[in-house]
Each structure stands twice: as C-alpha cells, then as structure tokens.
Amino acid sequence: xxxxxxxxxxxxxxxxxxxxxxxxxxxxxxxxxxxxxxxxxxxxxxxxxxxxxxxxxxxxxxxxxxxxxxxxxxxxxxxxxxxxxxxxxxxxxxxxxxxxxxxxxxxxxxxxxxxxxxxxxxxxxxxxxxxxxxxxxxxxxxxxxxxxxxxxxxxxxxxxxxxxxxxxxxxxxxxxxxxxxxxxxxxxxxxxxxxxxxxxxxxxxxxxxxxxxxxxxxxxxxxxxxxxxxxxxxxxxxxxxxxxxxxxxxxxxxxxxxxxxxxxxxxxxxxxxxxxxxxxxxxxxxxxxxxxxxxxxxxxxxxxxxxxxxxxxxxxxxxxxxxxxxxxxxxxxxxxxxxxxxxxxxxxxxxxxxxxxxxxxxxxxxxxxxxxxxxxxxxxxxxxxxxxxxxxxxxxxxxxxxxxxxxxxxxxxxxxx
DNA sequence: TCTGGGGTCCTAGGACCC
DNA sequence: TCTGGGGTCCTAGGACCC
Numbered sequence: 230x231x232x233x234x235x236x237x238x239x240x241x242x243x244x245x246x247x248x249x250x251x252x253x254x255x256x257x258x259x260x261x262x263x264x265x266x267x268x269x270x271x272x273x274x275x276x277x278x279x280x281x282x283x284x285x286x287x288x289x290x291x292x293x294x295x296x297x298x299x300x301x302x303x304x305x306x307x308x309x310x311x312x313x314x315x316x317x318x319x320x321x322x323x324x325x326x327x328x329x330x331x332x333x334x335x336x337x338x339x340x341x342x343x344x345x346x347x348x349x350x351x352x353x354x355x356x357x358x359x360x361x362x363x364x365x366x367x368x369x370x371x372x373x374x375x376x377x378x379x380x381x382x383x384x385x386x387x388x389x390x391x392x393x394x395x396x397x398x399x400x401x402x403x404x405x406x407x408x409x410x411x412x413x414x415x416x417x418x419x420x421x422x423x424x425x426x427x428x429x430x431x432x433x434x435x436x437x438x439x440x441x442x443x444x445x446x447x448x449x450x451x452x453x454x455x456x457x458x459x460x461x462x463x464x465x466x467x468x469x470x471x472x473x474x475x476x477x478x479x480x481x482x483x484x485x486x487x488x489x490x491x492x493x494x495x496x497x498x499x500x501x502x503x504x505x506x507x508x509x510x511x512x513x514x515x516x517x518x519x520x521x522x523x524x525x526x527x528x529x530x531x532x533x534x535x536x537x538x539x540x541x542x543x544x545x546x547x548x549x550x551x552x553x554x555x556x557x558x559x560x561x562x563x564x565x566x567x568x569x570x571x572x573x574x575x576x577x578x579x580x581x582x583x584x585x586x587x588x589x590x591x592x593x594x595x596x597x598x599x600x601x602x603x604x605x606x607x608x609x610x611x612x613x614x615x616x617x618x619x620x621x622x623x624x625x626x627x628x629x630x631x632x633x634x635x636x637x638x639x640x641x642x643x644x645x646x
Numbered sequence: 647t648c649t650g651g652g653g654t655c656c657t658a659g660g661a662c663c664c
Numbered sequence: 665t666c667t668g669g670g671g672t673c674c675t676a677g678g679a680c681c682c
Contacts, residue, residue, distance in 0.1 A: 243682095265651070269649060271650065271651090285650085286649085288649085305651095332652095332682045334682075469654095470653080472653095476650085477649090533676095568652095
C-alpha cells in the first residue's frame with residue numbers, strides 16, 4: 230500500500246567528515262573541530278565520542294585528554310563546510326526532489342510510495358551522496374519529522390539506514406525517553422518529568438486536553454508527531470526570516486571605537502548575504518554583551534530599528550546600526566561580543582514601499598554591486614565601507630584552521646599520482 | 647587565563663483601538 | 665461607591681535546534 234513517508238538525511242559528524250575529506254589519513258583517528266576563538270568542541274569524530282567528551286565542552290577542559298590520545302584538533306573552517314554542504318544537497322536533489330534543508334548538515338524530504346519503495350529510496354539517496362561527495366550520511370524514514378529523527382538515530386552507527394513503521398514504533402516507544410525526542414529540551418523535559426511523564430508512551434497515554442493545556446501548542450504538536458501524524462508541515466521557504474552575524478572578541482573591550490568596528494564588520498557580512506539572496510530587509514537589530522560568566526552578565530543590550538523602506542546596501546544599514554550601537558553602549562562595561570541581525574526580509578521584486586518613502590530606490594544599487602564584485606574578486610585590499618579601520622582589535626582566535634581547499638586557488642589540495 | 651554562532655518559533659505583557 | 669471586553673500589533677525574552 231502506498232503512503233506518505235517523511236525522511237531525514239543527516240551527515241555523520243559533519244565538520245569532522247569535511248576535514249577528513251581532504252585528509253584521508255585522519256580516517257579512524259580521533260578528530261575534533263572547535264568553535265570560534267577555539268572556545269568549545271563543536272564536532273567530534275566517533276573516536277572522540279567514545280572518549281566520552283561531550284558536545285560543546287570548553288576546549289581548555291579537555292585539551293589534555295585530547296593530547297594524550299593523539300587527537301587532531303581543528304579550528305572551524307566554515308567556508309569549507311558550507312561548500313561541502315552545498316554539494317551534499319545538490320547531489321541529494323538529483324535523486325530526491327524536493328528536499329527541505331533544515332541545517333548545514335540535515336535535510337527532510339517527503340516520499341510517496343510503498344514500504345519497499347521507501348527502503349529502496351533511502352538506500353539510493355545514501356549511496357548517491359556518499360559516492361558523489363564522499364562524506365558519510367545516514368538516512369531515516371518514518372511517518373513524521375519527529376519520527377524520522379528517531380529513525381535516523383537508530384541505525385546511525387551501523388547501516389546508516391532505517392525505516393521505522395508504526396508497528397515497530399509502538400513497541401519501542403514504551404521505553405523511549407521523552408528527553409531524547411526532537412523538540413524536547415532541558416527545560417521541557419524537566420517539566421514533563423515533574424508531571425510524571427518519562428517515556429513516550431507515558432506522554433501518549435496522557436489526556437490530549439491536559440497535554441494541550443499544560444504544554445501549549447508546542448506540546449500538542451509533538452504529541453501528534455509522536456503518534457505518526459505529520460503536523461510539522463513542509464515549509465520550503467525561499468528566503469530566511471533573518472540573517473545574522475555575531476562574534477565574541479578574543480579579548481574584552483570597553484572602547485566604543487572597537488565596537489563600532491565590529492558592528493561595521495557584521496553589517497558588511499549580513500548586508501552582503503542579504504544581497505546574495507537577492508533580497509532586502511526592513512529591520513536591523515544590534516546587540517552587544519559582556520561575558521556570560523563575569524560580574525557584568527546583566528549588561529547585555531539589544532536594540533532594533535525599522536527602515537523607511539526595504540534596503541540592502543551596506544552603508545544605509547551601517548548608518549542606522551551605528552546609531553543604534555551608540556544608544557546601547559554603556560561606558561565602562563567590558564564587552565565580549567557584538568552582533569547584527571536583519572529581518573523583515575523580502576525579495577527585491579516585491580518591495581512594499583512605505584507611505585513616506587521619498588523616492589523608490591534603484592535596486593540593486595549600482596555602486597554597491599560594483600563594490601561586491603571587487604570584494605569577491607580580491608582576497609586582500611578589499612573595499613570597506615563605514616567604520617572599518619583595518620586593524621581588527623576584536624578579531625577572533627583560530628590557531629588551527631585547515632586550508633581553504635575549496636574557495637582559494639592558492640590552497641587547493643595537491644594530488645600526487 | 648581559556649565557555650560558539652546562526653537560526654526558528656512561541657508566549658507574555660503593554661499599547662492601542664473600538 | 666462604581667471603572668468593559670475583545671481584538672490586534674509590537675516587543676522582549678525564552679526555549680529549542682544544529
């Protein structure tokens with residue numbers, strides 16, 4: 230009998246697999262990837278997981294263990310990961326279309342067919358991606374997104390393929406912990422536990438009205454998904470809702486000028502991404518915050534401003550972002566992080582002009598387009614706009630980055646026959 | 647000494663309106 | 665003394681995800 234299936238492809242240990250793609254000698258060796266500033270562990274090979282080093286742990290806490298075990302540690306090389314990610318999904322689309330990309334290393338898909346056809350399909354997807362791109366993936370398929378997640382987890386370490394049907398799920402959910410379900414995090418699972426709900430079957434046995442009342446629409450949706458009713462809909466959005474750029478500084482700063490530089494940098498990033506997406510935005514938000522661990526924790530500031538009309542040029546967004554920053558800034562606070570986010574994103578084509586827009590702007594802006602071309606072409610001596618002075622006093626630390634294998638001619642890997 | 651960055655969605659509460 | 669109720673929109677903040 231044909232039916233609707235929901236599947237999930239997930240790249241195994243994605244950042245590590247990207248590094249291994251260009252360093253096959255690291256196969257079967259412990260490999261970890263760090264966050265910006267070499268702060269935390271954000272990706273672990275299976276060997277690292279087996280050492281029971283958790284995700285997100287501060288690097289300095291496990292540095293010694295890693296060293297003892299001869300682990301290879303990389304600073305994050307996110308440009309590389311993005312290009313590999315694009316290859317994965319472009320390849321996946323040759324055998325499964327459409328797909329719904331969920332994160333840098335995951336995509337959902339919908340498949341209509343018999344159980345046997347679904348099994349063949351997930352095998353085909355896995356084999357195609359692994360052969361064409363070279364990173365290991367696992368594919369799970371079931372009756373809803375939430376159950377596809379469960380399926381995906383099940384055989385990750387073995388075949389990397391799993392079809393989870395209703396009968397099998399009904400058996401295993403008796404002992405399946407709610408806390409491991411996608412969408413149930415630390416706080417939610419604590420509440421559930423306090424209410425006496427531990428396993429999925431506890432939750433499914435509860436009165437639906439009570440679930441709705443106690444846990445809101447979020448709880449209700451999870452309940453349905455767990456029953457095999459797909460309610461987290463397919464949403465193939467053309468554009469993101471928001472685009473953001475933010476970073477912790479290598480060292481704290483109290484200087485407004487340093488923050489202005491940082492904010493200018495982030496404005497450059499988000500407005501460039503915005504233009505690349507063929508879009509403009511109606512809002513910009515600026516945020517600055519001190520360390521999450523010191524005496525100034527409560528001094529985080531956030532401010533948002535609407536534009537008169539949708540814009541995408543670096544200098545227009547920059548002027549407003551800098552104004553915002555000056556309003557938010559408090560003298561004497563040691564800032565550790567700054568960021569910019571644009572939202573109200575819409576395509577160039579369907580701009581809703583404000584009543585008070587003096588003149589419709591010519592979009593895309595010709596000067597801006599020219600600057601983008603120059604900046605894409607030359608790695609050094611790029612044109613900056615606004616407040617960037619060159620010296621990056623706030624720049625992040627990344628001591629162990631791999632080469633730009635895929636995005637810089639000078640760093641292409643060399644193959645020796 | 648050293649604790650990431652980029653997203654989405656929901657909710658509570660205030661302002662405002664009729 | 666008595667002092668509505670319902671709707672919408674916005675914002676700030678929280679929870680969760682990878």
